[in-house]
C-alpha cells in the first residue's frame with residue numbers, strides 16, 4: 001500500500017512527474033496524494049520514493 005505522510009510533503013510534485021498513474025497533486029492544499037485506484041507498477045513507485053526530497057512516501 002502506497003502512502004504519503006502529508007505532514008511532511010513539500011509539494012514539490014516530483015512524485016507526480018515521475019509516476020502520474022499513482023500520484024496526483026492537490027493544488028488547494030499544495031500537497032501530493034495517492035490516487036484511489038492505484039495501478040502503477042512498482043518500479044514507478046520506487047522511482048517516486050527515491051525522488052521525494054522529504055522521504056515521505058512509503059510502500060508497504
Ligand code: SF4
Nearest residue numbers: 009010012013015052
Ligand atoms: S515528491 Fe514527496 S515532497 Fe514532493 S510532492 Fe511528492 S510526496 Fe510531496
